[in-house]
Amino acid sequence: MDKIEEILQQHNLRNTKLRKAVLTLFMHADQGLSHLDISRRLDVPFDRVTLFRTLHAFEESGILHKIIDLNGTAKYAYNLQGDLKEHSHAHFMCLSCEGVFCLDHIFPLNELKVPKGFSKQSIDVQIKGLCVQCRHIA
């Protein structure tokens, strides 16, 4: 596990308080985090626009990948498989808490049929259901 400062450096991103704090959050997160999720967890003071721009920067540089949750809001997760902009693992979406969890299962593109003239580039699989906590509560 690289140090936070080094990761930022490696991606030509400056070492600011906010970026270090945000990246640290993601290193320890067990699920996708939205702008709101992050806002609630940050202890350092910050500007919401800056946070949006930080998330963009992290996504652009391949540190994070973006997932649209069931509500249509963006969540982000740390890119474990290096800096591939094209991630292809599946996501589990909890119907109760709206949480998003990355799964490591990879899917083959080949077998899928698309209409004539369409070209496929990647596949995204979402599995919906209940996560552990929500299943125990309900």
Place this chain on the structure above:
Amino acid sequence: MDKIEEILQQHNLRNTKLRKAVLTLFMHADQGLSHLDISRRLDVPFDRVTLFRTLHAFEESGILHKIIDLNGTAKYAYNLQGDLKEHSHAHFMCLSCEGVFCLDHIFPLNELKVPKGFSKQSIDVQIKGLCVQCRHIA
């Protein structure tokens, strides 16, 4: 193909000008339509809130199903396979025009592994790429 009026009647929905117009649009649509898409195509005057409520009503009654597109905005499409609230076909998402197309391929839930304690209820597959038009333009 049932008549518009009958479909509405069968779902205990009243035959209003807007609802007939909206449903007619969906019967002839070749891809998912957002609130904005519909607004642009409607010739009858209408209120935007009423249109939102109409879409909800159609989804509730199983006439349409909702798909969140790559931007996180809701699109809707006519439910061909009857009124199953649980649809399980795949969707093609065009990376250029952001269009959403329903595919008829069905996926099996069984083989997918989810973390311990998670329960899976349905699966959604999104294939990303370029649709015919966009491929020819670009």
Place this chain on the structure above:
DNA sequence: CATTATAACGCAACCGGGTTGCGTTTGAAT
């Protein structure tokens, strides 16, 4: 250490999708 360029920040203002509340209209059952 001082200088400097520019990446990142902070703030105000804005945008679009979507919702809520409430009074009015209208479809369809009687």
Place this chain on the structure above:
DNA sequence: ATTCAAACGCAACCCGGTTGCGTTATAATG
């Protein structure tokens, strides 16, 4: 023709996200 709830129309609001622009601070350079 009457009736009543479903649907409508409008105002106001909420939230996620973006744009523009002037200011601050990181990190490279001498």
